[in-house]
Amino acid sequence: MHAVIASPQEAKRVIVRPGARSGMQIPEAHYQELAAAADACLDVPPWLVNAAHTAWGIDLAGERSDHAVIVRPVTELGYSRATWEINLGCNFACAHCFLAARPFDGLSLDDKLRMLALLRDAGVLWLQITGGEPLIDPHFAAAYEHAYGMGMMIEILSNGSRLHQHIDLLTTMPPHKVTVSLYGATADSFESLTRAKGSFKNTMRGLAAARDAGLPVELTIIITKHNAHELDAMRTLAEQYGVAHKEFANISPTYTGGPDPLAAQSPEHLDKTSVFQGCPAGHTFFHVNPHGHATMCKIGRENPIDLMADGLDGLLRLPAIADAQMLRTGGCSGCALSATCRVCRPLAKAYQEAKAPLHVYCQHGN
Secondary structure: OOOEEEEEEOOEEEEEOOOOOOEEEOOHHHHHHHHHHHHOOOEOOHHHHHHHHHHHOOOOOOOEHHHHEEEOOOOOOOOOEEEEEEEOOOOOOOOOOOOOOOOOOOOOHHHHHHHHHHHHHOOOOEEEEEEOOHHHOOOHHHHHHHHHHOOOEEEEEEOOOOHHHHHHHHHHOOOOEEEEEEOOOOHHHHHHHHOOOOHHHHHHHHHHHHHHHOOOEEEEEEOOOOOHHHHHHHHHHHHHOOOEEEEEOOOOOOOOOOOHHHHHOOHHHOOOOOOOOOOOEOOOEEEEOOOOEEEOOOOOOOOOEEHHHHHHHHHHHHHHHHHHHOOOOHHHOOOOOHHHOOOOHHHHHHHHHOOOOHHHHOOOOO
16 A cells, blocks of 8 residues: 655645645656656655655655555646535434535445546545545445545545444545534534434544544534533533644535524624635635536535536536636625625625525624
8 A cells, every 4th residue: 555645736746645644845856756766666766765754754765666655647637626525415414504405315336436536537636525424325435445545635524423433444544634523512412403312422432433543533613502602611522532623603504595504503603704815616626516516616516517427528617617606796796895705705695595694694794
């Protein structure tokens, strides 16, 4: 199994290691040297032996380049990141979920593997596998192993409830990161939001197993009216598991503009300080739904491209589709303060279609 991955990342050339958060940028000449060494089955070059030992404490001396390194080729499209909903099905029924529906369906395993090969050929190095809940998909392990073997750095976005069932896979083929959502510090608050009996116990079991296995876990503390009173306790819980964490309180409508998730918001915790600085969605990254339809991102899902039918040529249309969705139209057209908006246009459109109060999503509204 490969130890490191050498890859284009837009205009850069990088070397990364599965399971490690740090990487390195290398000059074009070193990237070309590695590619030639792998093709000729030569030993890992001395400069990489030294760099890998310094960065990750691994010994590649005497290792063949074609065994120790996956060298990802430069691609015409040059996408470096993608998110993939392997399946929208979920074992939770969270009140704040932005998915309009959560049907348990999607591509066959063969088509999942073909779709992942398309992502590789589009240049995708960083792949986020999400859902629904990805770890309940019957093809998750096979799809994960396939993506890993092609040289992708994988993040899993999970509720953590089935994490303990995949420890052997994830220690053998370590992910870049496992991001687990935390919905409360007690079973009462947690399950009032997830609406799933036993969800707190199962997530805590998954976190304990991941901690014991040394997996790279990060917690996202979801702040809602169900658990805001436990915010300090949730922070303490994250510290007990010894993992990094971030906090999220700005609940959005469904991506189709449904208002139901907004009822879970904790208004006093909304963040109105950040400013939208632009986004390369559709240009350097994209989103794929369970049926292989590519869009600019998880929220901006207009004019999807059927990757399974159109192949990589379909992605050539994506930048223009993304640019059209980023135009300030509808309720935001003519706003003199749009340059300091804190939400992107597709998300603002979803709020507007949900008839959300202006103060919920616009820092200038009242």
